[in-house]
Amino acid sequence: MADIKISNLHKEFGVGDDKVVALENVNLEISGHVFVSIVGPSGCGKSTLLNILSGIETPTSGSLTITQAGAQAAPGYVFQAARLLPWRTVMDNLLFVQADKSSETRARCQKYLDMVQLGDMINIIRTSCQVVCSSASDWRARWRPMLIFMDEPFSHLDAITARSLRRELHSMWAATKKTIVFVTHDVGEAVELSNRILVFAQGGILKDDINVELDFPRDPSDEAVAVAKANVLKKFEELDLLAT
Amino acid sequence: MTAVMTESAQSSPQSPRRSTRRLPLALRVLRSPRLARVLFLPAVLIFWLISNKLIADSWGFDSSVLATPIEVWDFMYAEVTGDTVAPANLYQTFGISLRRLGLGFVISMTVGTTLGIGMGLSKAVNAFFHDWVMALLAMPALAWALFLSLILGFGDKGPVWAVVLAGIPFVIVNVREGVRSTPRDLFDMSTAFGVSPLKRIRHVLLPSLFPFLFAAARYALSIGWKGLVIIELFGGQDGAGWTFKFWYDAHRLHGVIGYSMFFVIFALVLENVVLEPISRRVFKWRPSLNQPDIVEEDMDVVKYPALADESLSDRDTIIQEKN
Ligand SMILES: Nc1ncnc2c1ncn2[C@@H]1O[C@H](COP(=O)(O)OP(=O)(O)O)[C@@H](O)[C@H]1O
Ligand SMILES: [Mg+2]
Numbered sequence: 001m002a003d004i005k006i007s008n009l010h011k012e013f014g015v016g017d018d019k020v021v022a023l024e025n026v027n028l029e030i031s032g033h034v035f036v037s038i039v040g041p042s043g044c045g046k047s048t049l050l051n052i053l054s055g056i057e058t059p060t061s062g063s064l065t066i067t068q069a070g071a072q073a074a075p076g077y078v079f080q081a082a083r084l085l086p087w088r089t090v091m092d093n094l095l096f097v098q099a100d101k102s103s104e105t106r107a108r109c110q111k112y113l114d115m116v117q118l119g120d121m122i123n124i125i126r127t128s129c130q131v132v133c134s135s136a137s138d139w140r141a142r143w144r145p146m147l148i149f150m151d152e153p154f155s156h157l158d159a160i161t162a163r164s165l166r167r168e169l170h171s172m173w174a175a176t177k178k179t180i181v182f183v184t185h186d187v188g189e190a191v192e193l194s195n196r197i198l199v200f201a202q203g204g205i206l207k208d209d210i211n212v213e214l215d216f217p218r219d220p221s222d223e224a225v226a227v228a229k230a231n232v233l234k235k236f237e238e239l240d241l242l243a244t
Numbered sequence: 245m246t247a248v249m250t251e252s253a254q255s256s257p258q259s260p261r262r263s264t265r266r267l268p269l270a271l272r273v274l275r276s277p278r279l280a281r282v283l284f285l286p287a288v289l290i291f292w293l294i295s296n297k298l299i300a301d302s303w304g305f306d307s308s309v310l311a312t313p314i315e316v317w318d319f320m321y322a323e324v325t326g327d328t329v330a331p332a333n334l335y336q337t338f339g340i341s342l343r344r345l346g347l348g349f350v351i352s353m354t355v356g357t358t359l360g361i362g363m364g365l366s367k368a369v370n371a372f373f374h375d376w377v378m379a380l381l382a383m384p385a386l387a388w389a390l391f392l393s394l395i396l397g398f399g400d401k402g403p404v405w406a407v408v409l410a411g412i413p414f415v416i417v418n419v420r421e422g423v424r425s426t427p428r429d430l431f432d433m434s435t436a437f438g439v440s441p442l443k444r445i446r447h448v449l450l451p452s453l454f455p456f457l458f459a460a461a462r463y464a465l466s467i468g469w470k471g472l473v474i475i476e477l478f479g480g481q482d483g484a485g486w487t488f489k490f491w492y493d494a495h496r497l498h499g500v501i502g503y504s505m506f507f508v509i510f511a512l513v514l515e516n517v518v519l520e521p522i523s524r525r526v527f528k529w530r531p532s533l534n535q536p537d538i539v540e541e542d543m544d545v546v547k548y549p550a551l552a553d554e555s556l557s558d559r560d561t562i563i564q565e566k567n
Contacts, residue, residue, distance in 0.1 A: 054436040074438055083433040087451045087529045096447060097437035 002068040002075070002147035002179045003031040004053065009062035011048055011204065022048040023204035026062070030181065030196075035173055037190035038183045040200030040207075046183040047080055048204070050149045053181070068146050076145035078153045080183075115168055146176075151183045163220075166193060170217060187236070191229045192218045199239065207239050289313050311498035319502040330490050330499075332482060334506070341484040344400060345465070345472055348407025352464045355408075356415025357457065363416065364423025373416070380413035385471040386478075393479020403475050403483065410471030411464030418463070422456025454526055462519060466511070473507070 011023040022045040030036050038046050051057040053066065054077045066073045084093045094109040095101055154162040170193055173180055184190050190197050191212060199208040210232060218225045273279055296310045323334040332340070363370040363377075388406050396402040426449055434444045476485025484507070491499025 051432075056432045056436055075436075077433070077436045079429070079433065081429075083429050085430060085447065085451065088447075096443075097434070097439060 001031075001033050001177045002066060002073040003029075004064070004066050004147075004179075004181075005029050006064045007062060009049075009052065009064060010060050011045070011052060011057065012060045021203055023052070023059075026204070026206050028198070028206065030179065033177045033179065034196060035170075035180045035182065035194045036196045036198060037194040038181065038198045038200060039185060039187060039190050041202055042185065044200040044202050045204030046200060047151050049200075050077065050151050050181065050183060054149055066147065073147045074145055075147040075149055078148070078150040080151040080155075116165065145178075147179045147181075149181050149183075152185065153182075154189065155185070162189075167217070169193065174216060187232050188220060188229050191225060191232055192220055197232060199235070201239065208235060210235065309495065309497065311496075311501055315498040316501045316505070319496075319498045320505060323502065323506070330487050332487065337482065337484050337487045338506075338510070340482050341403075341472060341476065344403040344483065345407055345469055348404045348468055348472070349411065349461075349464050351404070352408045352411040352415055352468065353457075353461060356412045356460065356464070357419050359412075360416045360419025360460075361423050364420040370420070377413050377416050380409065381417070383409070385410050385467075385474045388471060389475035389478045392475060398479060398481045402479055403472050406471040406475040407468035411468040414463035414467060415460040418456045418460035419453070422453045425456075426452050455530075458523060458526060465514065465519075469511075 006026055006028040009023055009026040009028075011021070013020045013022055026049070038049065040046055048057060052059050053064065054075055066075065068074075084090075085096060088096065090113065091106070091109060094113070095105065098105050098109075154165060157165065166189065172178075173193075182190075182193065194212055197208075197210040197212060198206060199210065201207045212228055212232075214224055214228055220226075267275075292313055296312065300310060322328065326333045326335065328334065330337070359369075359373060363373055385406070388409050392402040392405050392409075396405065430448050430452075431444065434448055472483070473485035473488070476483035477489045480486040484503070488500065488503045488507075491503060
């Protein structure tokens, strides 16, 4: 569990005519054992927000604190595109970001590789690595932190694989006390997984903050889930987001 | 019979190959690339003998000036067994040259890598050295040879400097490109996960630099070697280039040809025994690196005439100026 406090967060790229506002005056608090989804059209600053939260980018202005039991949190980050070292095996890629290389760590890595059906492929090198990893491998690779950022982790997957991984993700989130911030452009996915959906609009403006109060597990074919999804989409229409 | 043949042709998915198999044996042998390769050597020998004869007949001078394949063979055999009339035998000669090449290579790699990293990281450093590197790239090895032997005399210094000056611009340009193309996103990933800076340099920066360093080493060796031979030839007292000149001055064509062959053999050994195995090991993870590519990039620089104007590209790296 972690606590995130963002106030007046502003991010611009470039100067002069090239200036792009990626995030405009975002105020936000996320805390406890929650699953928060961020949805919005592409280019609305979703990845930028995660990059700032994880320390890769620095904000132009505003402040943020990320704490975990009173101390600075060390989040895990699943990037939008797989970021793997092509000269290392799959297993060594996972170990690269681990603090220790104990057999316990290895076993944990192996467990998550098995979960995404990469378990037998530990020693393969780049070719096959890229074929499989670019789609599936990145997200469960780093599964130790109590705060996790995920940037469209399932968007490259086929519907069936994505569905089963969504289920795995949910049960892991439910079984642990992790805080997850999950970027997606799929409203159905957001409704299925999250307690809370943040809606961003072009220009990096936080438009809406929706609580989804439905029991888990949520089956996408379940009527209540379908209704919730329709309601979120309706809000999108009201906010005029679907047109963009 | 026809019916049978048609049927078998239809049922076989590899019918085109089967049809060649029905060619008469003699024709098939004649068409095979292996035979063509084997035939190359006798063809060269025959051409050699015929042209010797033609030259001797039409100009009517003493045909003993020309070398026959047998003479060249005997010369090379004698050199290999250490029997020579030159001041130093083959092994001493190549030993001297290799020592110079090695020393020059180490210097150009060390200095070149340092400068290349500086130029890749800083625009100011790049601007400072840029024109000098371009000047070095444009400088012919012959100019270095004359210049260095004038100011440094006949010792080891001139040849070593020739190796350094010939190779270093290629090292600098390659390493600079390598630094410029380090994967930003992988660095960001490591930062996000709190990987230590040392580990980042070791496991992200160095592996991504390796292809460029390797290309740099190849150039430094092959171009350095050519520069070395030239300076030894013009301003040396010993070494492979000087001995080559020795046979030339002695009007021994078989010595000149034989020594050229030794140069070729040296280049082939360096490529196949040293560089290629290393490249294969280091780049095991790169699927695109297949053998034909490796063989292509041998000690031959003429293949890259665009070198001086910086638009050179090769398998390992792209040496290109991005202004
Ligand atoms: N490093 C960068 N330099 C310049 N502009 C950037 C950079 N990163 C993102 N942007 C711009 O910021 C905006 C938000 O980008 P991003 O956060 O990637 O959007 P999303 O993930 O929601 O699709 C886009 O207009 C994008 O072009
Ligand atoms: Mg994005």
